[in-house]
Amino acid sequence: MSLPKLSQSYWLQTTTIPSFPSLTQPIETDVAIIGGGITGITTAYLLAKQGVRVTVIEADRLCHGTTGHTTAKMTAQHDLIYHELIAHFGEDSARQYYEANKEALQSILHIVKEHDIHCDLSVEDAYVYTTEETQLYKLEAEWKAYETLGIDGAYVDQLSLPFSIQGAVMMRNQAQFHPLHYIKTLVELAVKYGASFYEQTVAQHIETTGRPIVRTKNGATITCDTVVICTHFPFFDPAFYFARLHAERSYVIAVEAHERLQGMYLSANEPKRSLRCTTMDGKPLLLIGGESHKVGQGINMIQHYEALQSFCEHTFGLSHVLYRWSAQDLITLDNLPYIGPIRKSLPHILVATGYRKWGMTTSMVTARLLTDLALQKEHRYAHLFTPSRFIADPSLNNLFTEGIDVAKHFLTGKLEYALRTPHDISKGEGAVVNVDGKRAGAYRDEQGTLYVVDTTCTHMGCELEWNNSERSWDCPCHGSRFCFTGKVLEGPAIEPLQQLKGDE
Ligand code: FES
Numbered sequence: 001m002s003l004p005k006l007s008q009s010y011w012l013q014t015t016t017i018p019s020f021p022s023l024t025q026p027i028e029t030d031v032a033i034i035g036g037g038i039t040g041i042t043t044a045y046l047l048a049k050q051g052v053r054v055t056v057i058e059a060d061r062l063c064h065g066t067t068g069h070t071t072a073k074m075t076a077q078h079d080l081i082y083h084e085l086i087a088h089f090g091e092d093s094a095r096q097y098y099e100a101n102k103e104a105l106q107s108i109l110h111i112v113k114e115h116d117i118h119c120d121l122s123v124e125d126a127y128v129y130t131t132e133e134t135q136l137y138k139l140e141a142e143w144k145a146y147e148t149l150g151i152d153g154a155y156v157d158q159l160s161l162p163f164s165i166q167g168a169v170m171m172r173n174q175a176q177f178h179p180l181h182y183i184k185t186l187v188e189l190a191v192k193y194g195a196s197f198y199e200q201t202v203a204q205h206i207e208t209t210g211r212p213i214v215r216t217k218n219g220a221t222i223t224c225d226t227v228v229i230c231t232h233f234p235f236f237d238p239a240f241y242f243a244r245l246h247a248e249r250s251y252v253i254a255v256e257a258h259e260r261l262q263g264m265y266l267s268a269n270e271p272k273r274s275l276r277c278t279t280m281d282g283k284p285l286l287l288i289g290g291e292s293h294k295v296g297q298g299i300n301m302i303q304h305y306e307a308l309q310s311f312c313e314h315t316f317g318l319s320h321v322l323y324r325w326s327a328q329d330l331i332t333l334d335n336l337p338y339i340g341p342i343r344k345s346l347p348h349i350l351v352a353t354g355y356r357k358w359g360m361t362t363s364m365v366t367a368r369l370l371t372d373l374a375l376q377k378e379h380r381y382a383h384l385f386t387p388s389r390f391i392a393d394p395s396l397n398n399l400f401t402e403g404i405d406v407a408k409h410f411l412t413g414k415l416e417y418a419l420r421t422p423h424d425i426s427k428g429e430g431a432v433v434n435v436d437g438k439r440a441g442a443y444r445d446e447q448g449t450l451y452v453v454d455t456t457c458t459h460m461g462c463e464l465e466w467n468n469s470e471r472s473w474d475c476p477c478h479g480s481r482f483c484f485t486g487k488v489l490e491g492p493a494i495e496p497l498q499q500l501k502g503d504e
Pocket of ligand 1: 242457458459460462475479480491492
Protein backbone atom coordinates (compact mmCIF):
# COMPACT_ATOMS: atom_id res chain seq x y z
CA MET A 1 0.00 0.00 0.00
CA SER A 2 1.30 3.46 -0.83
CA LEU A 3 0.50 7.02 0.13
CA PRO A 4 -0.67 9.62 -2.40
CA LYS A 5 2.43 11.46 -3.57
CA LEU A 6 1.05 14.92 -2.92
CA SER A 7 -0.45 16.32 0.25
CA GLN A 8 -3.95 17.39 -0.83
CA SER A 9 -6.94 18.13 1.34
CA TYR A 10 -10.10 16.28 0.34
CA TRP A 11 -12.14 19.38 1.23
CA LEU A 12 -10.12 21.69 -1.02
CA GLN A 13 -10.13 19.19 -3.87
CA THR A 14 -13.91 18.97 -3.87
CA THR A 15 -14.89 22.65 -3.52
CA THR A 16 -14.40 25.75 -5.59
CA ILE A 17 -14.32 28.76 -3.31
CA PRO A 18 -14.91 32.01 -5.24
CA SER A 19 -11.69 33.91 -5.97
CA PHE A 20 -11.15 37.64 -5.44
CA PRO A 21 -8.64 40.29 -6.62
CA SER A 22 -5.93 41.72 -4.41
CA LEU A 23 -6.33 45.11 -2.78
CA THR A 24 -4.20 47.74 -4.50
CA GLN A 25 -5.54 51.10 -3.32
CA PRO A 26 -6.61 52.95 -0.14
CA ILE A 27 -10.12 52.10 1.07
CA GLU A 28 -12.30 53.00 4.03
CA THR A 29 -14.65 50.61 5.85
CA ASP A 30 -16.27 49.97 9.25
CA VAL A 31 -14.53 46.69 10.10
CA ALA A 32 -11.35 45.29 8.51
CA ILE A 33 -10.93 41.56 8.95
CA ILE A 34 -7.44 40.16 8.42
CA GLY A 35 -7.52 36.45 7.61
CA GLY A 36 -9.84 34.57 5.26
CA GLY A 37 -10.37 31.31 7.14
CA ILE A 38 -13.61 30.15 8.75
CA THR A 39 -13.35 32.70 11.58
CA GLY A 40 -12.86 35.72 9.33
CA ILE A 41 -15.55 34.62 6.90
CA THR A 42 -18.11 33.82 9.62
CA THR A 43 -17.45 37.16 11.33
CA ALA A 44 -17.82 38.95 7.98
CA TYR A 45 -21.11 37.14 7.36
CA LEU A 46 -22.55 38.03 10.78
CA LEU A 47 -21.47 41.69 10.59
CA ALA A 48 -22.51 42.25 6.97
CA LYS A 49 -25.91 40.72 7.71
CA GLN A 50 -26.39 43.50 10.28
CA GLY A 51 -25.54 46.20 7.76
CA VAL A 52 -21.92 46.76 8.83
CA ARG A 53 -19.42 47.59 6.05
CA VAL A 54 -16.84 44.80 6.19
CA THR A 55 -13.61 44.23 4.25
CA VAL A 56 -11.76 40.91 4.49
CA ILE A 57 -8.16 40.54 3.31
CA GLU A 58 -6.33 37.22 3.00
CA ALA A 59 -2.59 36.76 2.40
CA ASP A 60 -3.11 33.69 0.20
CA ARG A 61 -6.44 32.19 -0.98
CA LEU A 62 -9.58 31.97 1.18
CA CYS A 63 -9.68 28.81 3.33
CA HIS A 64 -6.34 27.44 2.09
CA GLY A 65 -4.88 27.44 5.62
CA THR A 66 -6.00 25.38 8.59
CA THR A 67 -9.70 25.73 7.65
CA GLY A 68 -9.13 23.73 4.45
CA HIS A 69 -7.16 21.06 6.32
CA THR A 70 -9.37 20.25 9.30
CA THR A 71 -11.20 16.99 10.12
CA ALA A 72 -14.35 19.18 10.45
CA LYS A 73 -15.84 17.76 13.62
CA MET A 74 -18.30 20.22 15.13
CA THR A 75 -18.45 19.50 18.81
CA ALA A 76 -18.16 20.93 22.31
CA GLN A 77 -16.25 17.76 23.22
CA HIS A 78 -12.75 19.15 22.95
CA ASP A 79 -10.85 16.04 24.06
CA LEU A 80 -10.75 15.64 27.87
CA ILE A 81 -11.12 19.26 28.98
CA TYR A 82 -14.02 19.78 31.37
CA HIS A 83 -12.39 18.21 34.42
CA GLU A 84 -9.32 20.37 33.79
CA LEU A 85 -11.43 23.52 33.25
CA ILE A 86 -13.29 23.01 36.51
CA ALA A 87 -9.98 22.44 38.35
CA HIS A 88 -8.25 25.53 36.92
CA PHE A 89 -11.05 28.03 36.28
CA GLY A 90 -13.98 26.83 38.42
CA GLU A 91 -17.37 25.37 37.63
CA ASP A 92 -18.93 28.57 36.28
CA SER A 93 -16.18 29.13 33.71
CA ALA A 94 -16.21 25.46 32.65
CA ARG A 95 -19.97 25.66 32.15
CA GLN A 96 -19.61 28.87 30.14
CA TYR A 97 -17.04 27.20 27.90
CA TYR A 98 -19.42 24.31 27.26
CA GLU A 99 -22.41 26.58 26.66
CA ALA A 100 -20.48 28.89 24.32
CA ASN A 101 -19.52 25.91 22.14
CA LYS A 102 -22.95 24.29 22.36
CA GLU A 103 -24.57 27.55 21.24
CA ALA A 104 -21.98 27.85 18.45
CA LEU A 105 -22.89 24.40 17.18
CA GLN A 106 -26.59 25.32 17.25
CA SER A 107 -25.83 28.53 15.32
CA ILE A 108 -24.05 26.59 12.58
CA LEU A 109 -26.91 24.08 12.35
CA HIS A 110 -29.35 26.99 12.17
CA ILE A 111 -27.42 28.68 9.31
CA VAL A 112 -27.25 25.39 7.37
CA LYS A 113 -31.00 24.95 7.74
CA GLU A 114 -31.90 28.60 7.09
CA HIS A 115 -29.96 28.71 3.80
CA ASP A 116 -30.50 25.07 2.85
CA ILE A 117 -26.73 24.54 2.53
CA HIS A 118 -25.77 21.16 1.07
CA CYS A 119 -22.68 20.33 3.12
CA ASP A 120 -23.00 16.62 4.00
CA LEU A 121 -24.06 17.58 7.50
CA SER A 122 -24.86 14.77 9.91
CA VAL A 123 -25.64 14.83 13.61
CA GLU A 124 -23.43 12.33 15.44
CA ASP A 125 -22.50 11.44 18.99
CA ALA A 126 -18.89 12.26 19.87
CA TYR A 127 -16.69 9.95 21.94
CA VAL A 128 -13.36 10.17 23.72
CA TYR A 129 -12.19 6.63 24.45
CA THR A 130 -9.24 4.83 25.93
CA THR A 131 -7.83 1.40 25.19
CA GLU A 132 -5.58 1.50 28.26
CA GLU A 133 -6.72 0.62 31.74
CA THR A 134 -4.17 3.01 33.25
CA GLN A 135 -5.96 5.94 31.57
CA LEU A 136 -9.42 5.07 32.86
CA TYR A 137 -9.16 7.46 35.80
CA LYS A 138 -8.99 10.39 33.35
CA LEU A 139 -12.22 9.34 31.65
CA GLU A 140 -13.94 8.79 34.99
CA ALA A 141 -12.90 12.28 36.12
CA GLU A 142 -14.17 13.73 32.81
CA TRP A 143 -17.50 11.94 33.16
CA LYS A 144 -17.85 13.33 36.69
CA ALA A 145 -17.27 16.81 35.20
CA TYR A 146 -20.01 16.11 32.58
CA GLU A 147 -22.41 15.23 35.40
CA THR A 148 -21.46 18.34 37.39
CA LEU A 149 -22.00 20.60 34.36
CA GLY A 150 -25.14 18.82 33.17
CA ILE A 151 -23.62 17.86 29.80
CA ASP A 152 -25.88 15.56 27.78
CA GLY A 153 -23.87 12.35 27.37
CA ALA A 154 -23.05 8.92 28.77
CA TYR A 155 -20.20 6.80 30.06
CA VAL A 156 -19.84 3.58 28.01
CA ASP A 157 -17.47 0.63 27.91
CA GLN A 158 -18.18 -0.58 24.37
CA LEU A 159 -18.11 1.12 20.99
CA SER A 160 -19.01 0.02 17.49
CA LEU A 161 -15.33 0.12 16.48
CA PRO A 162 -13.29 -2.91 15.38
CA PHE A 163 -11.28 -2.98 18.62
CA SER A 164 -12.14 -3.18 22.30
CA ILE A 165 -11.86 -0.24 24.65
CA GLN A 166 -11.59 0.21 28.40
CA GLY A 167 -14.07 3.09 28.55
CA ALA A 168 -15.43 6.14 26.72
CA VAL A 169 -17.17 9.42 27.45
CA MET A 170 -19.90 10.29 24.97
CA MET A 171 -21.38 13.73 24.19
CA ARG A 172 -24.74 13.44 22.46
CA ASN A 173 -25.90 15.13 19.24
CA GLN A 174 -22.75 16.80 17.98
CA ALA A 175 -22.16 17.12 14.21
CA GLN A 176 -19.82 16.85 11.24
CA PHE A 177 -19.92 18.37 7.76
CA HIS A 178 -18.01 19.31 4.61
CA PRO A 179 -16.56 22.58 5.93
CA LEU A 180 -15.84 24.20 2.58
CA HIS A 181 -19.27 23.55 1.08
CA TYR A 182 -20.63 25.38 4.13
CA ILE A 183 -18.08 28.23 4.04
CA LYS A 184 -18.48 28.76 0.29
CA THR A 185 -22.13 29.64 0.92
CA LEU A 186 -21.15 31.98 3.78
CA VAL A 187 -18.78 33.83 1.43
CA GLU A 188 -21.53 34.19 -1.18
CA LEU A 189 -24.01 35.41 1.46
CA ALA A 190 -21.49 37.87 2.95
CA VAL A 191 -20.87 39.32 -0.54
CA LYS A 192 -24.63 39.56 -1.08
CA TYR A 193 -24.92 41.53 2.19
CA GLY A 194 -22.20 43.93 0.99
CA ALA A 195 -18.91 42.51 2.36
CA SER A 196 -15.75 42.88 0.23
CA PHE A 197 -13.06 40.21 -0.04
CA TYR A 198 -9.47 40.57 -1.28
CA GLU A 199 -6.96 37.75 -1.71
CA GLN A 200 -3.17 37.75 -2.12
CA THR A 201 -3.12 40.79 0.13
CA VAL A 202 -0.64 40.63 2.98
CA ALA A 203 -1.27 42.83 6.02
CA GLN A 204 2.00 44.20 7.31
CA HIS A 205 1.24 46.71 10.02
CA ILE A 206 -1.56 48.46 11.89
CA GLU A 207 -1.33 52.11 12.83
CA THR A 208 -3.13 52.49 16.13
CA THR A 209 -2.91 56.22 16.83
CA GLY A 210 -6.32 57.61 15.90
CA ARG A 211 -8.59 55.65 13.61
CA PRO A 212 -6.89 52.29 12.88
CA ILE A 213 -5.15 51.99 9.51
CA VAL A 214 -4.10 48.58 8.17
CA ARG A 215 -1.10 48.82 5.85
CA THR A 216 -0.51 46.05 3.34
CA LYS A 217 2.75 44.85 1.87
CA ASN A 218 1.96 46.25 -1.56
CA GLY A 219 1.17 49.74 -0.23
CA ALA A 220 -2.65 49.61 0.01
CA THR A 221 -4.37 50.85 3.19
CA ILE A 222 -7.65 50.16 4.97
CA THR A 223 -8.89 52.87 7.30
CA CYS A 224 -11.56 51.53 9.66
CA ASP A 225 -13.17 51.69 13.10
CA THR A 226 -12.29 48.14 14.16
CA VAL A 227 -9.67 45.63 13.05
CA VAL A 228 -10.28 41.91 13.56
CA ILE A 229 -7.12 39.78 13.33
CA CYS A 230 -7.80 36.13 12.56
CA THR A 231 -4.50 35.28 10.93
CA HIS A 232 -4.03 32.18 13.05
CA PHE A 233 -0.80 33.49 14.65
CA PRO A 234 -1.42 37.26 15.09
CA PHE A 235 0.66 39.07 12.45
CA PHE A 236 0.56 42.19 14.62
CA ASP A 237 1.85 41.51 18.11
CA PRO A 238 1.95 44.35 20.63
CA ALA A 239 1.39 42.00 23.59
CA PHE A 240 3.93 39.15 23.33
CA TYR A 241 1.60 36.58 21.80
CA PHE A 242 4.68 34.85 20.40
CA ALA A 243 5.56 33.86 23.98
CA ARG A 244 2.02 32.75 24.84
CA LEU A 245 1.29 30.35 21.96
CA HIS A 246 2.88 27.29 20.46
CA ALA A 247 2.14 25.66 17.10
CA GLU A 248 1.43 21.97 16.54
CA ARG A 249 1.20 20.06 13.29
CA SER A 250 -1.06 17.02 12.86
CA TYR A 251 -1.87 14.68 10.00
CA VAL A 252 -4.94 13.17 8.29
CA ILE A 253 -5.41 10.36 5.81
CA ALA A 254 -8.68 9.72 3.92
CA VAL A 255 -9.26 6.05 3.14
CA GLU A 256 -11.89 4.36 0.99
CA ALA A 257 -14.13 2.35 3.38
CA HIS A 258 -16.75 -0.41 2.98
CA GLU A 259 -19.25 0.92 5.48
CA ARG A 260 -19.98 4.20 7.15
CA LEU A 261 -18.72 4.73 10.69
CA GLN A 262 -21.44 6.07 12.99
CA GLY A 263 -20.18 8.65 15.50
CA MET A 264 -16.95 10.65 15.84
CA TYR A 265 -14.07 9.35 17.94
CA LEU A 266 -10.88 10.52 19.61
CA SER A 267 -8.49 8.44 21.67
CA ALA A 268 -7.54 9.77 25.10
CA ASN A 269 -4.32 7.78 25.16
CA GLU A 270 -1.27 8.22 22.94
CA PRO A 271 -0.76 7.94 20.07
CA LYS A 272 -3.85 10.07 19.47
CA ARG A 273 -6.26 8.82 16.83
CA SER A 274 -9.20 10.85 15.53
CA LEU A 275 -11.86 9.00 13.50
CA ARG A 276 -14.86 10.09 11.48
CA CYS A 277 -16.48 9.23 8.16
CA THR A 278 -17.66 11.36 5.29
CA THR A 279 -19.18 10.42 1.93
CA MET A 280 -17.42 10.65 -1.42
CA ASP A 281 -19.43 9.89 -4.57
CA GLY A 282 -21.93 7.94 -2.46
CA LYS A 283 -19.22 5.81 -0.84
CA PRO A 284 -17.87 6.09 2.71
CA LEU A 285 -14.52 7.78 3.19
CA LEU A 286 -12.85 7.20 6.56
CA LEU A 287 -10.78 10.09 7.93
CA ILE A 288 -8.05 9.14 10.39
CA GLY A 289 -6.12 11.91 12.11
CA GLY A 290 -3.38 12.13 14.70
CA GLU A 291 0.42 12.20 15.13
CA SER A 292 0.46 15.74 16.48
CA HIS A 293 3.83 17.32 17.30
CA LYS A 294 5.32 20.76 17.78
CA VAL A 295 6.09 22.39 14.42
CA GLY A 296 9.65 21.80 13.23
CA GLN A 297 10.23 19.27 15.99
CA GLY A 298 8.83 16.07 14.52
CA ILE A 299 10.46 12.94 13.18
CA ASN A 300 10.87 12.51 9.42
CA MET A 301 7.40 13.92 8.55
CA ILE A 302 6.39 11.19 6.12
CA GLN A 303 6.62 8.72 9.03
CA HIS A 304 3.60 10.41 10.62
CA TYR A 305 1.48 9.50 7.60
CA GLU A 306 2.91 6.00 7.59
CA ALA A 307 1.94 5.57 11.25
CA LEU A 308 -1.68 6.52 10.45
CA GLN A 309 -1.63 4.23 7.42
CA SER A 310 -0.36 1.32 9.49
CA PHE A 311 -3.03 1.92 12.18
CA CYS A 312 -5.71 1.98 9.48
CA GLU A 313 -4.54 -1.25 7.89
CA HIS A 314 -4.23 -3.14 11.18
CA THR A 315 -7.43 -1.81 12.73
CA PHE A 316 -9.84 -1.49 9.83
CA GLY A 317 -8.18 -3.68 7.21
CA LEU A 318 -8.34 -0.77 4.76
CA SER A 319 -5.47 0.21 2.52
CA HIS A 320 -6.70 2.46 -0.27
CA VAL A 321 -5.54 5.92 0.89
CA LEU A 322 -7.03 8.53 -1.44
CA TYR A 323 -5.91 11.76 0.22
CA ARG A 324 -3.45 12.89 2.84
CA TRP A 325 -2.96 16.33 4.35
CA SER A 326 -1.70 18.09 7.45
CA ALA A 327 -2.82 21.08 9.48
CA GLN A 328 -1.31 23.53 11.90
CA ASP A 329 -2.96 24.57 15.16
CA LEU A 330 -2.06 27.00 17.91
CA ILE A 331 -2.29 26.29 21.61
CA THR A 332 -2.41 28.89 24.38
CA LEU A 333 -0.73 28.67 27.76
CA ASP A 334 -3.93 27.74 29.60
CA ASN A 335 -5.66 25.88 26.73
CA LEU A 336 -8.44 28.50 26.37
CA PRO A 337 -8.43 30.50 23.13
CA TYR A 338 -7.55 34.21 23.19
CA ILE A 339 -10.57 36.10 21.81
CA GLY A 340 -11.04 39.84 22.34
CA PRO A 341 -9.02 43.09 22.38
CA ILE A 342 -5.39 42.35 21.50
CA ARG A 343 -4.37 44.50 24.45
CA LYS A 344 -6.48 46.31 27.04
CA SER A 345 -5.31 49.69 25.73
CA LEU A 346 -6.28 48.78 22.12
CA PRO A 347 -10.03 48.00 22.38
CA HIS A 348 -10.57 48.42 18.62
CA ILE A 349 -7.95 45.88 17.59
CA LEU A 350 -9.51 42.46 18.16
CA VAL A 351 -7.79 39.13 17.91
CA ALA A 352 -8.77 35.43 17.85
CA THR A 353 -6.21 32.66 18.13
CA GLY A 354 -5.28 29.48 19.98
CA TYR A 355 -8.19 27.20 19.07
CA ARG A 356 -6.29 24.06 20.16
CA LYS A 357 -7.49 22.04 17.10
CA TRP A 358 -11.19 22.75 17.72
CA GLY A 359 -11.75 25.44 15.12
CA MET A 360 -15.21 24.56 13.83
CA THR A 361 -17.28 25.52 16.90
CA THR A 362 -14.63 27.92 18.23
CA SER A 363 -14.77 29.95 15.01
CA MET A 364 -18.47 30.53 15.62
CA VAL A 365 -17.86 31.31 19.32
CA THR A 366 -15.35 33.90 18.09
CA ALA A 367 -17.52 35.32 15.32
CA ARG A 368 -20.44 35.88 17.71
CA LEU A 369 -18.22 37.43 20.38
CA LEU A 370 -16.23 39.69 18.05
CA THR A 371 -19.38 40.79 16.22
CA ASP A 372 -20.79 42.04 19.52
CA LEU A 373 -17.50 43.73 20.47
CA ALA A 374 -17.30 45.44 17.06
CA LEU A 375 -20.87 46.68 17.57
CA GLN A 376 -19.90 47.79 21.11
CA LYS A 377 -22.36 45.43 22.76
CA GLU A 378 -21.88 43.39 25.92
CA HIS A 379 -21.16 39.69 25.35
CA ARG A 380 -21.74 36.95 27.91
CA TYR A 381 -18.46 35.13 27.23
CA ALA A 382 -16.16 38.14 26.69
CA HIS A 383 -14.57 37.82 30.14
CA LEU A 384 -13.90 34.08 29.81
CA PHE A 385 -11.94 34.39 26.56
CA THR A 386 -10.33 37.80 26.93
CA PRO A 387 -6.62 37.60 26.00
CA SER A 388 -5.73 39.86 28.94
CA ARG A 389 -7.12 37.40 31.49
CA PHE A 390 -5.09 36.73 34.59
CA ILE A 391 -2.43 34.12 33.84
CA ALA A 392 -3.10 31.44 36.44
CA ASP A 393 -1.58 28.03 36.93
CA PRO A 394 -0.74 26.10 34.81
CA SER A 395 -0.07 29.10 32.55
CA LEU A 396 3.00 30.31 34.42
CA ASN A 397 4.60 26.88 34.23
CA ASN A 398 3.75 26.68 30.53
CA LEU A 399 5.12 30.17 29.89
CA PHE A 400 8.42 29.11 31.46
CA THR A 401 8.49 25.84 29.50
CA GLU A 402 7.69 27.57 26.19
CA GLY A 403 10.49 30.09 26.79
CA ILE A 404 13.04 27.36 27.50
CA ASP A 405 11.89 25.42 24.44
CA VAL A 406 12.28 28.43 22.12
CA ALA A 407 15.71 29.26 23.57
CA LYS A 408 16.82 25.64 23.15
CA HIS A 409 15.84 25.56 19.48
CA PHE A 410 17.28 29.01 18.86
CA LEU A 411 20.68 27.91 20.18
CA THR A 412 20.68 24.36 18.80
CA GLY A 413 20.01 25.57 15.27
CA LYS A 414 22.75 28.21 15.46
CA LEU A 415 25.35 25.72 16.69
CA GLU A 416 24.55 23.01 14.17
CA TYR A 417 27.30 22.59 11.56
CA ALA A 418 26.24 21.10 8.23
CA LEU A 419 28.71 18.87 6.40
CA ARG A 420 26.78 18.55 3.15
CA THR A 421 26.78 21.11 0.35
CA PRO A 422 24.05 21.90 -2.23
CA HIS A 423 25.98 19.73 -4.67
CA ASP A 424 25.19 16.64 -2.50
CA ILE A 425 21.42 17.08 -2.69
CA SER A 426 19.61 14.60 -4.94
CA LYS A 427 16.40 15.12 -6.92
CA GLY A 428 13.35 15.39 -4.60
CA GLU A 429 15.57 15.85 -1.53
CA GLY A 430 15.82 18.77 0.90
CA ALA A 431 18.40 19.25 3.67
CA VAL A 432 20.42 21.67 5.74
CA VAL A 433 23.67 22.40 3.88
CA ASN A 434 26.83 24.42 4.22
CA VAL A 435 27.19 27.46 1.94
CA ASP A 436 30.42 29.44 2.41
CA GLY A 437 30.73 28.14 5.98
CA LYS A 438 27.17 29.17 6.91
CA ARG A 439 24.02 27.11 7.57
CA ALA A 440 21.61 27.18 4.61
CA GLY A 441 18.74 25.08 3.26
CA ALA A 442 18.70 23.35 -0.12
CA TYR A 443 15.97 21.55 -2.04
CA ARG A 444 16.29 20.02 -5.52
CA ASP A 445 13.01 19.43 -7.36
CA GLU A 446 12.26 16.39 -9.53
CA GLN A 447 13.49 18.26 -12.63
CA GLY A 448 16.84 18.98 -10.99
CA THR A 449 16.36 22.68 -10.24
CA LEU A 450 18.13 23.65 -7.02
CA TYR A 451 16.65 26.11 -4.49
CA VAL A 452 18.90 27.41 -1.72
CA VAL A 453 17.65 29.68 1.07
CA ASP A 454 18.95 31.23 4.26
CA THR A 455 17.39 29.06 7.03
CA THR A 456 17.20 31.92 9.53
CA CYS A 457 13.51 32.50 10.26
CA THR A 458 12.47 36.03 9.35
CA HIS A 459 10.22 36.26 12.42
CA MET A 460 12.74 36.24 15.29
CA GLY A 461 15.79 34.46 13.96
CA CYS A 462 15.42 30.78 14.95
CA GLU A 463 16.86 28.20 12.56
CA LEU A 464 14.39 26.30 10.35
CA GLU A 465 14.07 22.54 9.90
CA TRP A 466 13.25 20.71 6.65
CA ASN A 467 9.78 19.11 6.40
CA ASN A 468 10.11 16.38 3.77
CA SER A 469 6.41 15.62 3.67
CA GLU A 470 5.25 19.15 2.77
CA ARG A 471 8.54 20.27 1.15
CA SER A 472 8.71 23.26 3.47
CA TRP A 473 11.08 24.90 5.93
CA ASP A 474 9.41 24.91 9.39
CA CYS A 475 10.31 26.97 12.43
CA PRO A 476 10.49 25.12 15.77
CA CYS A 477 10.09 28.36 17.76
CA HIS A 478 6.67 29.83 16.82
CA GLY A 479 5.61 27.71 13.85
CA SER A 480 6.28 29.89 10.79
CA ARG A 481 6.58 27.82 7.62
CA PHE A 482 8.19 28.67 4.30
CA CYS A 483 8.00 27.06 0.86
CA PHE A 484 11.30 25.69 -0.50
CA THR A 485 11.42 28.85 -2.63
CA GLY A 486 11.40 30.96 0.54
CA LYS A 487 7.78 32.18 0.26
CA VAL A 488 5.86 32.43 3.59
CA LEU A 489 3.30 29.62 3.99
CA GLU A 490 2.33 30.25 7.62
CA GLY A 491 3.04 33.17 9.98
CA PRO A 492 3.87 34.83 12.26
CA ALA A 493 6.70 35.57 9.78
CA ILE A 494 5.72 38.07 7.09
CA GLU A 495 8.94 38.37 5.08
CA PRO A 496 10.15 35.54 2.80
CA LEU A 497 13.47 33.75 3.31
CA GLN A 498 16.50 35.20 1.60
CA GLN A 499 17.36 33.22 -1.53
CA LEU A 500 21.03 32.23 -1.84
CA LYS A 501 23.18 31.19 -4.71
CA GLY A 502 23.67 27.45 -4.73
CA ASP A 503 26.74 27.22 -6.93
CA GLU A 504 27.54 23.65 -7.85
FE1 FES B 1 9.25 32.92 15.47
FE2 FES B 1 10.41 31.51 13.57
S1 FES B 1 8.33 31.73 13.95
S2 FES B 1 11.37 32.69 15.11
